[in-house]
Amino acid sequence: MRQIDPLYRPNELYLGLISGTSCDGIDAALVSFGPLRVHYAKTYPYPHEWRDLALALGQGQELVNVDELGQLDVALGAAFSHAALQLLDDAGVAVSEITAIGSHGQTVRHRPNLAHPFTLQIGCPHVIAERTGIKVVADFRRRDVAAGGQGAPLVPAFHAALFPKGSVVLNLGGIANVTVLAENVLGFDTGPANCLLDAHAFATFGLTHDAGGQIASRGRVNTKLLNCLIADPYFSAPPPKSTGREYFNLAWVRACAGEVYDNISPVDLQATLLELTAITVWNAIKPFAAGEILVCGGGVHCAPLLARLADHCGVQVRSTAAYGIDPDFVEAAAFAWLARETLENRAGNRPEVTGARGLRMLGAVVLATPNA
Secondary structure, eight states: OOOOOTTOOOSOEEEEEEEOTTOOOEEEEEEETTTTEEEEEEEEOOOHHHHHHHHHHHTTOOOOOHHHHHHHHHHHHHHHHHHHHHHHHHHTOOGGGEEEEEEEEEEEEEETTSSSOEEEEESOHHHHHHHHOSOEEEOOHHHHHHTTSOOOOOTHHHHHHHSOTTEEEEEESSEEEEEEOSSSOEEEEEEESSHHHHHHHHHHHOOSSOGGGHHHHTSOOOHHHHHHHHTSHHHHSOSSOOOOTTTSSHHHHHHHHTHHHHTSOHHHHHHHHHHHHHHHHHHHHTTSOOSEEEEESGGGGOHHHHHHHHHHHOSEEEEGGGGTSOGGGHHHHHHHHHHHHHHTTOOOOOHHHHOOSSOOOOOEEEOOOTTO
16 A cells, blocks of 8 residues: 655554454554545564464464463564554654554454453553554453443444445454444444355365455355354344354364265365355345445455355445445554544443443553653
């Protein structure tokens, strides 16, 4: 993306950072507001030596001890710091021009429905503040959970500030979530987006993801398997609801499918998983009168998935680029915006979305040390 225009230097610049559930990179966006403008954005490599551990944690695998978790937290903090500083260097912007960093971090466990609900994002904000010299707002989700909410999704408030009423905003990350921009804003996780497709592409083909849906496009949907998967009670549960890779993973597919799983070709399984995403998204949003569906997240690059969504939904499906924001960096921009809301003493959650007891200011602020 373009560097910041030297003739347009806004009073406040924020930097948003996030790594999604696929652990395939760190998205960084340089943002100003009034109106919103993404000046520069880029995805930086995820530290490969830590990716397997982060993925295992995200899938709920008990393969880690406290020492490993603590080191992963610090290592990812260093990686997020590097991404932030590299973005500023690439954009030609000085550290002193940044008001704050909004860092979502890396979700490694999301359990909002336990007796003692919690959500855990790592990527130590103290390391980020120390290495960048910039104020950091992080750990956004836990205050909403403490207030009885799901802690997710948090982006609907940002979507409501940016996109027109009557739209449905669909984020196709590892997990799919929707924002319904009606008189009362609604939002929830619909279920898997890319997480199952990525997991199967890696387990079977040794690929980090199914680029452009090429594998899925070679297969045929197995209706019996699809019906087994759709029968999972998560899909029919009413919102507020949220989920993650600790629930939707290949072990879940095997458990739902039984013998069907052992008798399906790899390409047919990939096609079926793609159809699962398309149909569960459609089932989730069809009660609402969507004027158009605006898509963001990595799934926007999967043409077969968008085509199936359009077939199901019967309305225009297009990228958020139509409204001037790159679909790959909507979430990074959202956490820059949430950092600004916190620093301006404004609530960042939507109780009608998360189920929290009320509006809450989100996140913890880690101050930078001048001239450290």
